[in-house]
Amino acid sequence: MKHAIDIHRTGLAFGWVILGFFLSHAGASAQSQLPAPSRTIYKCVVGGSVSYSDEPCVGAQRLDAVPTRGVDRLSGSAKTGKDVANEIRSEQFAQATRPLTGMSASAFATTTRRHRLDARTQRECSQLEPAILELEQAERRPQAGMAESVRQNLFILRKRYKKLEC
Secondary structure, eight states: HHHHHHHHHHHHHHHHHHHHHHHSSGGGSSSSOOOOOOGEEEEEETTTEEEEEESTTOOOEEEOOOOOOOOOHHHOOOOOOHHHHHHHHHHHHHHHHHHHHHHOOOHHHHHHHHTTTTTHHOOOOOOOHHHHHHHHHHHHSSOTTTTTHHHHHHHHHHHHHHHEEE
């Protein structure tokens, strides 16, 4: 019985490796440089008041929110939830299969997150991401007369990126 369970686990792990390999070669979307929309917070300044939201606003500054992974230091014992344990396991799997897939842990997480999306949406996500990064760089470079249009375009792309759940 133990032998049969080991074969099943090995077959399941091999299946994940093959899936990751094919997903990594499916398109450029695997090399994500933006965090998941659920981990992005925008700092908005409107009329002198500052607010933080998961919804983008015109002229927002993007902040990456990295949640804590338990309260080890407070209690002295490791206490992690199921979601954190799954995330750690996924990162370990991505690192173990990196020689086969060529994907980093963040690229693996992006591919896994986008895998449920249809092909057209995956393509759009992979096109939106570099456009957003380019506009963020353009926003940091002062250009006379272009600043407002860059902010507006960046706002539109960020809204679309969030709506698609890229």
